[in-house]
Amino acid sequence: MSHRTSGEKFYFGWYIVLISCMITLLTVGTRLGIGPFFKPMADELGVSRTFLSFVISVGMLAYGAGMPVAGKLVERYGTRFVLLSGLGMITVATLWTIWTADTVSFFLAYGILLSFGLAFTSPVAMTPVISKWFTRQRGRALFYLSTGAMAGIAVMTPVFQWLIGWIGWRDTLLVLDIVFIVILIPSAIWIIRDEAPAGTDLLPGQLASSHLSQTLSANQMIPLVDWKGALRTKPFWNIAAGLFVCGFSMNVLGSHGVPMLTDHGFSEMTASFGVGLIGIVAVGSTVVLGSLSDKLPRKNLLSLIYLIRGIGFLLIAVVMTPWQLYLVSVMGGLAWAGSTALSSAILGDVYGVRWVGVLYGWTYFVHQIGAAVGSFLAGWGYETFGTHLPSFGLTALLLAAASLLSFYLPVQVRYANHLQPSAHSSVSGSR
Structure with missing residues (x-):
């Protein structure tokens, strides 16, 4: 596929930005759209709000700790490897979560493994590849990545609420994992590529x-x-x-x-x-x-x-x-x-x-x-x-x-x- 230069009709880097926004929407929406899950999880598992808040808090730390790891692996093995590794962890964590009623297993699966996997599909994993593909419009491209994060809050919170009311929180997590699989696998194979064309999106005379x-x-x-x-x-x-x-x-x-x-x-x-x-x-x-x-x-x-x-x-x-x-x-x-x-x-x-x-x-x-x-x-x-x-x-x-x-x-x-x-x-x- 031709990458096209910025002077032509459409620069291939914008496809990467678009799919990165979609991945960010799912990732940040999952991480920050916890509210609709809160009461159903607490009621079904029979735990207090303090315990569930503790699980979420540890998850936030695991999410943050996974980001420098993901960044280092992107540098060494590439974005595709990191995204697919993250997808593997998300899938294992999701299945583990929906099949368990034990609070310790729930803590390990939902609190730690899912959060660590989401770090591998977070904006930290996507920022390096976008930065490689954009020079002239790098700020604009990265702000669009932030737009994906904001859209995650806007879209996923009401969607989660609707799905939980329809099929329950466990099946909602399963549907979420299927969506991750459908989007991430083809994107990582055919769209996300670390090798940017010479000159990236610079116009003549700007270098x-x-x-x-x-x-x-x-x-x-x-x-x-x-x-x-x-x-x-x-x-x-x-x-x-x-x-x-x-x-x-x-x-x-x-x-x-x-x-x-x-x-x-x-x-x-x-x-x-x-x-x-x-x-x-x-x-x-x-x-x-x-x-x-x-x-x-x-x-x-x-x-x-x-x-x-x-x-x-x-x-x-x-x-x-x-x-x-x-x-x-x-x-x-x-x-x-x-x-x-x-x-x-x-x-x-x-x-x-x-x-x-x-x-x-x-x-x-x-x-x-x-x-x-x-x-x-x-x-x-x-x-x-x-x-x-x-x-x-x-x-x-x-x-x-x-x-x-x-x-x-x-x-x-x-x-x-x-x-x-x-x-x-x-x-x-x-x-």
């Missing part, structure tokens, strides 16, 4: 300006001998702290949003649609934010995202009617996307693209620690206080703190348009 921009921006960055040097600088920890709160907030909502809303008197479908609406709106806002991130200071945009998200957490815990829920969901969706994409871009601005992969990997692991802590604390808080209000209030406070930390990140320098500032921005004096 020289791209190199010039990299030379200019290198003089503005915080110099590092190796990636460990970033651990001694404030921007790294500001970003890591923000991503901790990002993971905390996303999984408080993903794991406990639907149960909280049903406890407040909303029907299961209304609650699921309310949470899913956040993802629907976030799909569009991701594209807009991708454009704005090249025009506005990224640290200001990241700060605003955290602030709006914090306000949304306060409001969603006190809404009384469906229209209020949907209004808050729309507002939250506008700020739900972009925090991880902006964080990785800022890491590149501050420390250079050479180190962005390993630094983003470690900060995303911190994100997953936040996810584990948030998911567990929300379940523990409900059983301790009899309400989700303390956990959602705490989340709002943490997001306000993340907003403040992000505001004090360095500001990227911008160059002339012909030097492609969106791909090669850097930072000014603040260190």
